[in-house]
Amino acid sequence: MLAGPKLPFxxxxxxxxxxxxxxxxxxxxxxxxxxxxGFRAYYATPQGQWNIDKLKLRIPVVGELIQKxxxxxxxxxxxxxxxxxxxVLRALEIVSETAGNVVIARAVEQARNSVREGQxxxxxxxxxxxxxQMVTQMIDVGEETGRMSDMLTKIASFYDSEVEVAVKxxxxxxxxxxxxxxGGIVGFIVGSIMVxxxxxxxxxxx
Numbered sequence: 001m002l003a004g005p006k007l008p009f010x011x012x013x014x015x016x017x018x019x020x021x022x023x024x025x026x027x028x029x030x031x032x033x034x035x036x037x038g039f040r041a042y043y044a045t046p047q048g049q050w051n052i053d054k055l056k057l058r059i060p061v062v063g064e065l066i067q068k069x070x071x072x073x074x075x076x077x078x079x080x081x082x083x084x085x086x087x088v089l090r091a092l093e094i095v096s097e098t099a100g101n102v103v104i105a106r107a108v109e110q111a112r113n114s115v116r117e118g119q120x121x122x123x124x125x126x127x128x129x130x131x132x133q134m135v136t137q138m139i140d141v142g143e144e145t146g147r148m149s150d151m152l153t154k155i156a157s158f159y160d161s162e163v164e165v166a167v168k169x170x171x172x173x174x175x176x177x178x179x180x181x182x183g184g185i186v187g188f189i190v191g192s193i194m195v196x197x198x199x200x201x202x203x204x205x206x
Contacts, residue, residue: 008199014192053101057130061173065166070104071135072159079152088115104130121148 007015021028042048057063074095081091092112099105107128114124122140125131135155142151 008192008195010188011192011196014189049102053103056101057103061166061170065163065170066101067130068159068162068166070099070101071131072156072163074099074104074108075135075152075159076156079149079156082152083149088121092121107131 039052043052056066059066077098078091078095081094082088086094089112092108092115096105096108096112099108107125107130110124110128111121115121120140120143122136122143125139126133126136138151138155139148142148
């Protein structure tokens with residue numbers, strides 16, 4: 001008995017995926033729950049929280065958005081507290097506790113230690129690499145002129161607008177990415193169906 005023509009790779013791959021899904025559907029259903037549980041368990045550890053928060057800041061587009069949101073929150077909170085008469089050391093402690101990111105919180109804590117030693121806030125913020133030069137220079141000017149709360153408010157307002165622009169850019173980027181992904185899936189399925197048909201036609205004609 002003659003063996004039939006070999007299935008094209010794309011069609012064989014589709015059959016392999018289909019067989020795996022039917023045989024291990026329960027594993028695919030449990031995988032998201034396992035990933036969420038593992039993520040939460042790892043993030044609950046100090047090292048895990050540090051690694052994940054550091055990774056968040058390095059993600060293209062998203063990391064920049066997170067950084068801008070953190071700078072805006074830092075500036076707004078610190079400026080409000082200082083303007084309300086809260087001592088700078090206490091204000092920095094509150095800001096570090098509400099940073100929402102341990103990498104940024106550690107940078108704020110270093111700034112707090114710097115102030116405790118009689119130095120300026122802007123020096124450790126500039127050295128940590130998380131705060132742009134414009135931000136640290138404005139804070140430095142605010143410290144020199146005694147108008148730090150005003151400078152922080154201006155920084156927060158600027159980065160609020162930057163966050164709005166970044167969110168719009170991110171949402172505009174998501175739509176074409178979804179189209180590309182869905183188009184790739186549909187193209188894979190159509191290709192796996194059409195390629196064998198063309199192969200059979202060629203075999204019959206030959």
